[in-house]
Amino acid sequence: MAIFECSGLTKTYGAKKALSNVNLSVEKGRIIGLLGPNGSGKSTLLKLCNGLLTPTAGTLTIGGSAPGIQTKQIVSYLPEHTYLADWMKVSDVLNFFSDFYKDFSVPKAEEMLTNLKIGKTEQLKTLSKGTKEKVQLILVMARQAQLYLLDEPIGGVDPAARDYILNTIIKNYNPEASVVISTHLIADIERVLDDVIFLKDGEVVLTSSVDDIREEKGVSVDALFREVFKC
Ligand SMILES: Nc1ncnc2c1ncn2[C@@H]1O[C@H](COP(=O)(O)OP(=O)(O)OP(=O)(O)O)[C@@H](O)[C@H]1O
Numbered sequence: 061m062a063i064f065e066c067s068g069l070t071k072t073y074g075a076k077k078a079l080s081n082v083n084l085s086v087e088k089g090r091i092i093g094l095l096g097p098n099g100s101g102k103s104t105l106l107k108l109c110n111g112l113l114t115p116t117a118g119t120l121t122i123g124g125s126a127p128g129i130q131t132k133q134i135v136s137y138l139p140e141h142t143y144l145a146d147w148m149k150v151s152d153v154l155n156f157f158s159d160f161y162k163d164f165s166v167p168k169a170e171e172m173l174t175n176l177k178i179g180k181t182e183q184l185k186t187l188s189k190g191t192k193e194k195v196q197l198i199l200v201m202a203r204q205a206q207l208y209l210l211d212e213p214i215g216g217v218d219p220a221a222r223d224y225i226l227n228t229i230i231k232n233y234n235p236e237a238s239v240v241i242s243t244h245l246i247a248d249i250e251r252v253l254d255d256v257i258f259l260k261d262g263e264v265v266l267t268s269s270v271d272d273i274r275e276e277k278g279v280s281v282d283a284l285f286r287e288v289f290k291c
Contacts, residue, residue: 063088063207063238064109068118071104071262078104080262081118088206089235091252093270093281094242096259097289102242103140105259106209109240110137122207133162136205138213142192146185150178150195157199169202172228176221190217194225201228208239214248226252247282256281258288 064086071079079101086092094102107113108120111127122131144153150173157164173180176194184192193216200208208229214222222245229239230252243249250270258266265288273284 061088062086064120064122064240066108066118066120069105069108069115069120070117071101071108071113072116078262079108082262082264084257084264084267086207086238086240088238090254091229091239091241093246093249093253093256094240094259095244095246095256095281095285099261100259101262102259103211104262106137106211106240106242107139109207109209110135110139112139134206136161136200136203136208138197138200138208138210140211142196144184144192144196147183149181149183151180153184153195153199154180157202161203163204164199165202165204169198172198172202176224190221193217194221197225204234206237208237210239210241212243213241214243214245219248222248246285247280250281253281258285260289 062085064084066082066084069079069082070077082105094105096102104113108115109122109127111131120127123134125131148156154166154169157169158166170180176198178191178195184195187195197210197213200210214225217225226249241249241253253270255267255269256273257264270281273279273281277284279287
């Protein structure tokens, strides 16, 4: 059964069409790269999935329901911008998440913090931008969700931490769950992907498994992306 489906999904901001007639189906147990140039509609799609925006036209379901209170319990979302209050300590945000989400695992979050050498007593405002991003991703990945929506999760972090984070994503997630990752860092991330979705000017121009791209086209996802989106 699909964990996420949309049909005829369209979103306009005033006269600007950010997504146009998007039809997608995401199966359980897949890691999917949501790829496209700047302004192609990736964040808009993830915000629609999370109920932060409402569609202009079309339908969208997660686990069979429209985005709402019910779907928030099964979706773990990493937004493109940080939303945590700066005065909080790392331990405060752990408590906050643990109060808010029944599926949040404090030991799992603590293990990831230790591995990335982030102290629980540190205040968010004293952390570097990349470290703050790591904390946010740890919070999102420490939930036992059915669908993880990660909007550019590794953009701000150094290459060594990227590897740890990607390995964490693979290791941590339950095989019944799916992960959608929007990113420009395709070469870094493609080893963990099962499938890709290419978006261009708000339209889906390709959906494929990564194996098919490698076997049938004989190229990497990164190389295919550069070919499809050549400026
Ligand atoms: N609040 C808004 N008001 C008006 N236009 C918007 C708004 N948010 C996004 N857009 C426009 O919608 C289009 C899609 O934007 P979106 O942020 O979804 O793209 P993206 O693929 O995530 O881009 P990037 O890779 O740069 O983050 C862009 O043309 C953008 O300018």
